[in-house]
Amino acid sequence: MREQLLDVAIIGGGPAGLNAALMLGRARKNVVVIDEGRPRNAVTRETHGFLTRDGVSPSEFRRIAQEEISAYPSVSIVADTAVSITGTDGQFLITTAQGETFACKKLLFAVGMKDQPLDVPGLAEVYGKSAFVCPYCDGWELRDKPLVIISKGAGVMHFAPLLSGWTNRFTICTNGPDELTEAQREELRQHRVPVLNTPIRSIDSIDGMVQQVVLEDGTTIPCEGIFFSPELVTGSDLPQSIGCHITEAGMVVVDDFGKTNIPGVYSAGDAASRQYQAIAAAAKGAFTAAAINNELNLEAWRRNG
Known part of the structure; x- marks a missing residue:
């Protein structure tokens, strides 16, 4: 049992959590960052x-960030997983998988x-x-190359015009019914974008580098890269477990x-x-940390007034 009442516990040690820790450390707050070390961008x-x-690996990014944070002794980083939370504002209690509180x-x-698990055969390997x-993260490396977009419906109409800034050599595979309107199909035809709705049999690759996408009808689409629409869920069930509102897309509802x-x-x-994006997450972490610090300082000001 850690008897000290910390100012803030941060659950998650990615760009948002680490930048928040940096800001709070500089504000002289006692902080713990609890992170299981399994980031999505690993x-x-x-x-x-x-x-x-730009170009740093996710692991190196975290190493540099933790090194910078170590200059602030009121911040500690714990390699563990938060599994339960009880209490209310001013007195929360977090229990971890290793039995720490x-x-x-x-x-x-x-x-x-x-x-969510990737349901296209061969996609996990690439x-x-x-x-x-x-594309903002990886489009430059795939500029002017033949690509496949795996998406359907609204995702297609987001990816197609966006990706056209990096290459005009791409094919859309919807892996089943395309969920497009006729107007959307006509728009893609006018831009000479092939749309194939036959289910995908496999993605063939060598050492993680895609060679071709193979459809159930035997069609093969040679390509050097893929962009796809992932299915995402919140990285932890804890926000919902303590009553935080969650959107249909799985995000925690917050104010400005x-x-x-x-x-x-x-x-x-x-x-x-x-x-x-990492830079957007880090920025949000910084601004949210400032809001937390302001709330803590105001509460202390009123108690001691």
Whole structure:
């Protein structure tokens, strides 16, 4: 049992959680970051679009971040998994998988999102190596190359015009009924974008590099990369277990300051936003940490006035 009442417990040690820890450490708050060390972006080789860190691996990003945070002795990082939370604003109690307990005044969920199992044969083998979900993160490396988009419905109409900024050589595979309107199909025809709705039999690859997509009718689509629409769920069930409102898309509902509907509980990063980029998550972590610090300082000010 950790008897000290911490100011803040941060559950999740990705860009949002770590940047929040940095801000709170600089604000002289006592903080613990509880992280199980299984980030969603661990499958990728490089993180992109983050100024001063473009091209760094996710593991190296975390190593550098933790090294910087170590300059602030009031912050500790614990390699563990939070499994239950009780209590209310001002006195939360977190229990971990290893039997540790942490008492804290405020909670920050920076639990990110996690992928549902990939149901396309061969996709898991190329995910993070030659199959990706975000053109802003990985489009540059696949510029002008022949690609396959695996998506349907609204996802198709998001990916097609977006990806056209990197390459005009792509085929859409909807892996079943395309869920498009006739107007959307006509728009894609006008842009000479092939749309194939036969289910995918397999994705053939060598050492994680895609060679072709094979459909059930025998059609083969040679390609050098894939973009696909993942199915995501919140990285932890804990926000919902303590009563946080969750959207149909699986995100924690927060206001502009990262506050949830539960007093004293905040969320930041991918768990509370659809802006799935490391730099966006880090920024949200920083601003939410400032909101938490302001709340703590105001409460102390009023108690001591």
